[in-house]
Amino acid sequence: MLAEKAMGGVSELAATAIAERTGVPQHRVAVVLGSGWQEAAAVIGEPSTSIPMSEVPGFGSPTAQGHQGTIHSVTVGDSPVLLLMGRQHLYEGHEPSKVVHNVRTALAAGARTVLLTNAAGGIRDGLSVGEPVLISDHINLTGRTPIEGANFVDLVDAWDPELRSLAREIDPSLTEGVYAGLTGPQYETPAEIRMLRTIGADLVGMSTVLEAIACREGGAKVLGISLVTNLAAGVTGQHLSHAEVLAEGHAAAPRLGKLLRGVLER
Ligand SMILES: Nc1nc2[nH]c(I)nc2c(=O)[nH]1
Numbered sequence: 001m002l003a004e005k006a007m008g009g010v011s012e013l014a015a016t017a018i019a020e021r022t023g024v025p026q027h028r029v030a031v032v033l034g035s036g037w038q039e040a041a042a043v044i045g046e047p048s049t050s051i052p053m054s055e056v057p058g059f060g061s062p063t064a065q066g067h068q069g070t071i072h073s074v075t076v077g078d079s080p081v082l083l084l085m086g087r088q089h090l091y092e093g094h095e096p097s098k099v100v101h102n103v104r105t106a107l108a109a110g111a112r113t114v115l116l117t118n119a120a121g122g123i124r125d126g127l128s129v130g131e132p133v134l135i136s137d138h139i140n141l142t143g144r145t146p147i148e149g150a151n152f153v154d155l156v157d158a159w160d161p162e163l164r165s166l167a168r169e170i171d172p173s174l175t176e177g178v179y180a181g182l183t184g185p186q187y188e189t190p191a192e193i194r195m196l197r198t199i200g201a202d203l204v205g206m207s208t209v210l211e212a213i214a215c216r217e218g219g220a221k222v223l224g225i226s227l228v229t230n231l232a233a234g235v236t237g238q239h240l241s242h243a244e245v246l247a248e249g250h251a252a253a254p255r256l257g258k259l260l261r262g263v264l265e266r
Contacts, residue, residue: 010058011101015108017056018082022049022073026110027082029264032102034087034118034207036227036249036256041083043257044264047072053086058101060088076264082106089207091185096146099207100214104146107218113163114215115263116224117256119249120205121187121232123197124177129231129244130252132259134167135159135224136176139201140209142183146217153217163223163263170262171255177202179226181209193232204232223263227252 019025033041053059053069060069069086084102088094103114120133127133136159147153168174180196182188184206188196196204203226215222229248249256 011104011108013057014059014101014105015110018051018071018073018105018109021051022080024073024080027073027080027106028110029079029113029115030082030084030103030106030109030111031115031260031264032084032087032117032211034116036119036229036246036252037117038085039250039253040256040260041072041085043254044081044083044261045074045076047074047083049073056105058098058105060094060098076261081264082109082111087207087211089185090142090144090183090210091206096144096210099210100146103211103214103220104218107215107220111220113221113223114211115260116208116211116215116222117260118205118208118224118226119229120179120203120226121230122202122228123193123204123232124202127175127177127202127228127231129228130248131228132171132174132252132256133203133226133228134164134174134176135179135203135208135226136164137178138209138212138224139178139180139199140213142181142209144210146210146214151217153213155213155216158212158216158222159224160221163221166266167223167225167259167263171259174259177226179203179205179208179224182206188233190233196232203228225259227256
């Protein structure tokens with residue numbers, strides 16, 4: 001608890017550092033780019049400023065994507081957008097306050113809309129590897145929360161219906177799904193996937209749910225998009241590898257970038 005309280009003022013410190021380094025007082029929109037989405041960021045636009053996460057208070061250096069983690073400020077249309085490349089995960093041993101430091105920093109930097117992207121396993125029949133799926137709701141199976149104290153945050157429509165409609169206008173082929181967030185780092189057993197399907201999950205991953213809760217606690221609208229990079233364990237009987245995650249992201253990058261840019265330009 002002390003560790004989480006200690007993170008309290010760090011998001012403000014981080015936001016101040018970002019404003020100073022970028023020269024942008026407020027970023028109204030932020031995008032968290034997860035595994036497989038890094039290349040899509042290039043399609044969004046050329047950053048005006050890039051800051052290694054290690055130089056911003058409270059950020060570690062994400063290990064899951066194998067890079068140091070970078071914060072970009074990029075102008076889309078005439079609005080500055082904050083791109084957060086990479087994230088912290090519970091499975092790296094981080095407390096929830098550290099896992100959600102990225103979005104709390106974005107909100108402290110002025111964000112009122114946050115796009116959360118991730119790579120996920122596909123559970124629902126008919127989902128294809130390489131397919132982006134809008135998150136319509138989530139099931140938090142981490143057993144954790146970033147919220148401290150009796151703050152009873154309402155999570156109805158946590159995944160903003162208007163932003164989802166906007167995304168579907170841009171790419172009418174998009175489908176929606178319920179994202180189950182687990183701790184990991186192991187993938188699920190086939191029996192666990194059968195359980196997740198039974199409780200209504202369409203996608204499964206190891207991130208995103210705590211960030212969404214923190215965004216809603218801070219009053220920001222959230223749009224979530226999962227890139228299906230593998231069919232969940234047992235769906236195909238295939239074994240899973242992290243390498244396939246990165247390969248699928250590479251292949252889907254042009255479509256993902258076009259989708260992100262389209263949403264950001266509205
Ligand atoms: N828990 C879980 N996380 C994932 N991330 C990716 I990419 N695929 C999976 C998956 O099948 N299960």
